Amino acid sequence: MAVKRFELDLSKLDDAAYGLNGPSGRSFILDSSQLDGADVLNGSPFLTTATAASSLGGLSASVSATVTEFAVLSAPLGGLNANASATVNEFAVLSASLGGLNASVVARSQGFAVFTATLGGMSASATAVVIPGAAPPSPNGGRRNYPPxxxxxxxxxxxxxxxVPVATKVRYTICSTVLGSLNSQATGSITFSILDDDAEILLMV
Structure with missing residues (x-):
């Protein structure tokens, strides 16, 4: 929407006293497309109000916007399918309460935009970041941390x-005499053991 802020008088621009010695006719062309912006020509910004209404899926919804330095748009969007879009120059905040089935909000902004939507009964997601624990301290100075x-x-x-068992030697002696018709017999045994010195010699052998 073009707004006339002031009118430029072109009648004196080609005058010898004021006209910058230019040719006759239009010396300047005023561009009024940016007069509704903020801080144009060190003046106060314009207030532009727009209101729109539309029937969405058997329900009515309305959108109103007042553009000063930022714009706030709100629209209750009902049961079936609804779309809302906004284009601003400075700052935009959009909020919509979105109901049962399908709804979308689109905004184009040259400055900064904030979108808020209340979505009932849908889904939510969370992201967690696992911070690893501290590493065990390493030994210093080359000394071991365990007992030898x-x-x-x-x-x-x-x-x-x-x-070694000591062997025992047994020797037998037999003596006999013949006396007429008599017989006599004697048997003797001699038993002896090896001395300790002989046993040590045998062990050495």
Missing amino acids: VRRKKVEPLEPNYEP
Whole structure:
């Protein structure tokens, strides 16, 4: 929407006192397309109000916007399918309460836009970031953090000698005499043992 803020008098622009020595006719062309912006020519911004209404799926919905430096749009969108769109120059905040089946909100902004929607009974998602635990401290200075392992003392094995039984020698002696018709007989046995010195010699052999 073009708004006339002021009218430029072109009658004196080609005058010798004021006209910058230019040719006759229009020396300047005023562009009024940006006069409804913010802080144009150090003046206060314009207020532009637009209202629109539409029947959405058997239900009525209306959208109204007042553009100063930012715009706020709100629309109750009902049961079947509804769309809302807004284009602003500075700052836009859109909020819509979206009902049962399908609804979408589209906004185009050159400055900054904030969208808020209340969605009933739909779905929600959450994202979690797992922070790893701290690493165990590493030993400093080359010293070990565990007690030294004691080594078992190895003792030499003692020789196991089995005792050798001492053999006993038995010698028999027989004596006989003939006395007429009489017989006599004597039997004797001599038993002796090896001395300790002889046993040690046998063990050495």
